Amino acid sequence: MKITLLALALLMIVNPDEPGLATMNVGDFSGSDSDTMIPAGWETMRFRGLKPTEYSLTELDGRRVVKAVSEASSSGLLRREMIDLNEFPILEWSWKVGNLIEKGDVTQKDGDDYPARIYLMFDYSLRNLSWSQRNLIRLTRIVYGRVPSRAINYIYANQESVGLITENPYTDLVTMVVVDAGSENTGQWRTYRRNVLDDYRLIYGENPPPVEAIAIMTDSDDTGGSAVTWFGDIRFIGN
Secondary structure (H helix, E strand, C coil): CEEECCCCCCEECCCCCCCCCCEEEEECHHHCCCCCCCCCCCEEEECCCCCCCEEEEEEECCEEEEEEEEECCEEEEEEEEEECCCCCCEEEEEEEECCCCCCCCCCCHHHCCEEEEEEEEECCCHHHCCHHHHHHHHHHHHHHCCCCCCEEEEEEECCCCCCEEEECCCCCCEEEEEEEECHHHCCCEEEEEEEHHHHHHHHHCCCCCCEEEEEEEEECCCCCCEEEEEEEEEEEECC
16 A cells, blocks of 8 residues: 655644644653653653664753664654544644665665654554454564554655655554655754544545554664654644
């Protein structure tokens, strides 16, 4: 499954806040305690057998953000939060990508690395999956730990087209959505807004279950490369 949406990418680089919209702040990094290494309410998402990426709160460009440093490593920071997309369909976040991963390729297992991604996990019942998919998830969880039954990743890719939507090369249970790519926008803050409700309906052809967790992630284990990224605040916005 691969969808290229250039004119209708559902991606918006946004301006300052619109007044009067209900919001749910899931990543209030700018308001985090300066004495903590990772933000309150977030936890490390590790994969067994893989060197973890280093995450830390830091000051950059006049605000508190999360810095991710990946050296042939893979892990994320995860927040467990049930979010009804019918109430809060819009996801907004910002990041500053320091560099591309040159061997990154969203279509290949050995290129499945990204300097930045927002990882949404859905409360999707295993009973809705095929027998083979259920068994694959169970086996994968034994090897790697936490594996979602359905997920969408918003990624900063290498050279792929912005708006590309494609299955993860490891599993069709995870969908990759390219929101930015190439070196033109590295080294600067970029703010994004996605209608996750619309994205889910487009990808899966049905209404979504609640989001059960959100993660930020910088990984370079498949390519053996390296990456540095800074993550800003993350929030969901109501209708």
